[in-house]
């Protein structure tokens with residue numbers, strides 16, 4: 001089963017850094033069948049899309065956004081509607097990241113509304129849930145929508161800290177999420193790097209990578225991780 005590997009650039013990078021990022025990706029990552037996704041800041045979506053095409057990565061790498069409007073297109077100043085993303089070939093959208101919940105005061109209902117818009121637009125939501133609130137955060141999503149989502153489990157303390165949640169703990173939580181939410185796909189995020197990606201890919205369906213995704217070479221190394229294939233994986 002292929003794994004989902006998502007680069008979340010957050011509010012990092014300048015326009016001039018995008019081409020070098022693609023240049024630094026070692027093409028060896030192409031040799032495996034991981035599904036690679038890049039979530040740049042909104043202003044760079046078109047540029048990243050062009051780079052994907054220029055590098056002939058379009059069968060292997062998809063575009064994602066880090067957030068989306070809970071409303072349809074219309075009079076919502078500053079919002080980006082799903083309608084505008086479809087034309088750019090955006091395939092995934094991260095919603096409910098703990099940084100959005102904390103700094104932008106997003107509620108479970110906001111996240112559920114975004115999921116509804118995304119599913120209507122055939123964009124796969126990557127719904128982030130935090131350690132202490134998994135049940136309520138996931139339960140806010142309409143039952144009918146959950147199977148079409150990917151859940152990203154993240155412990156807030158592990159994000160950007162260089163101190164990832166232990167694989168044992170991640171494995172336990174992921175089993176709980178899968179038991180509760182009908183075998184939904186679950187990724188792990190929080191200080192994933194080239195040195196530990198294999199361990200997490202062995203126990204879950206993918207990884208959400210922040211800091212280490214900013215360096216094209218490191219991200220390429222994570223994408224080329226395929227030792228997990230030799231062991232038992234989720235099906």
Ligand code: PGA
Nearest residue numbers: 159160189190191210211
């Ligand atoms: P990190 O971020 O890899 O820098 O810990 C992960 C995330 O917030 O998704």
